[in-house]
Amino acid sequence: MQTHKLKIGTIELPSNLFMAPLAGYTNYAFRKQCYKYGAALAFPEMMNARGFLYNPKGTAELLHTEEEEKVKAVQLFGKDPDLLRRVAESETLSYVDLIDINMGCPMPKIYKNGEGSALLNDIRLAEKILREVKKSGKLLSVKYRIGVDSSRLVTVDFAKMCEQVGVNMITIHGRTRDQVYAGEVNFDEIARAKQAVNIPVVANGGVFDEASAEKLLNETGADGIMLARGALYNPQLFAILTGRETDSKKEMILEQLEDTSRLFSPHFTVVFMRKMVAFYIKGMYDNVKYKERLFATQTKEELISLVEEIFSDR
Ligand SMILES: Cc1cc2nc3c(=O)[nH]c(=O)nc-3n(C[C@H](O)[C@H](O)[C@H](O)COP(=O)(O)O)c2cc1C
Known part of the structure; x- marks a missing residue:
């Protein structure tokens, strides 16, 4: 498929193909495979912002990275704007170029705690968090869902809010929290958000082969796509999309x-x-x-x- 370079703030990525954060899976050994086959940027798994205070050593182990990883990213979840800013500015994350804030995680434990996709219910708090983290001076992105359920879609409002705050890129998982990981991806919602803002919009959801990758990109008009389970089951999917050689x-x-x-x-x-x-x-x-x-x-x-x-x- 056709890929192109993509600029996020001051960074130019060699393509517009991303690897999603996947809790329990996207450690450096896995991300290295994604890069080899053509991912432009692969995210480590989401990290609890509070974990940085209580377990900095365990946190650092999970965030292991090496020189080959050109852009250093982390994804944080949390609901306390001040804490998130302090973590973003911490020594532990001094090597990081880009901070992504998770506003999509549907897990009951996280949702009930007001974190992850719960922030879709509170755009003011979401905005406050982003304004604080932005103060760190690092590139800032947000990964969110289209809403908590189909009667409360917030895709466009969130996209506009993110742009206003100075977020450098948004990734939209085209499902509601209610859908968890199943069901149709709502291309129209992502397309509407893409039309509404000028920052890069990355579309996510349901890419398992070249046809579904092209469909997600074309039907949303997004600037890039993010692979998740499709690449978890087969990192060589990146090579299929980029036309790269694969080893066995x-x-x-x-x-x-x-x-x-x-x-x-x-x-x-x-x-x-x-x-x-x-x-x-x-x-x-x-x-x-x-x-x-x-x-x-x-x-x-x-x-x-x-x-x-x-x-x-x-
Ligand atoms: C096992 C698993 C772990 C996940 N962990 C994260 C995570 O840490 N952060 C995040 O933003 N999304 C997480 N997600 C969501 C994915 O990044 C992605 O948005 C979702 O799987 C939809 O894409 P797909 O349909 O291509 O799989 C996770 C999904 C799965 C299945």
Whole structure:
């Protein structure tokens, strides 16, 4: 598909394809694969702003990045404008170029606490948060949903508010909080927001192949698109969209496994990579026969030898 460079504030990205933050998944080892196949910017998972005060070490581990990652981004969630600004200005985040604020998370625990998608109910507080974080001087983006339910769509109002505050980019997940991750993506709402503002608008939701990527981009008129589950199940989707060469799935898995084990504990590596390998072999006609053995692996070495076996005749 046709991609193009995209400017966010002072930064020019090589393309308009983004990788979404995915809690529990988008660590550096995974993001590295996304970049290799053509993502312009990949977000680490959302971080609780309060976590920076109570567990700075754990937070820093989750935010691990390396030189190859050209633009350093983080996504924060929270509802306290002053706390969010302090985190944005903190030493821990001094390396960061872009701060994204989560205003879309539907999880009951977060919503009930007034965070994530709950902010869609309170545009004044959302604005206050953004005005405070903007003071950090970093590039600022927001990822939000079109509303909490279909009777309260806030897409355009939020887009205009963000532009007024000086937000550098918005990403709109074209579903309501009620829809969680299922159901139709509302292209029209994203298109209306795109028409209403002059800052870059990135569309998100339901991209699983080239056809759905083109549809999301064309029907919304957005400046870029953000992949989420489609790339989680297959990071090589970025290569399909950009026309890049891919290495084999086996090489991709082994590289990600090495990076994960370099960055995280042996236990985390095995538990995490079992899940990833299950995603990556999903489409294979005989994947079922490996599933039980995959989830029984206990060490990196066992995982490697199973991966070698799975891909031995492919
Ligand atoms: C497992 C999982 C974790 C997610 N974690 C985050 C997150 O940390 N921050 C965020 O803004 N969205 C998060 N999302 C939402 C995605 O970024 C994306 O908006 C959503 O999956 C819709 O895109 P898709 O239909 O292409 O998957 C998560 C979604 C899933 C399935």
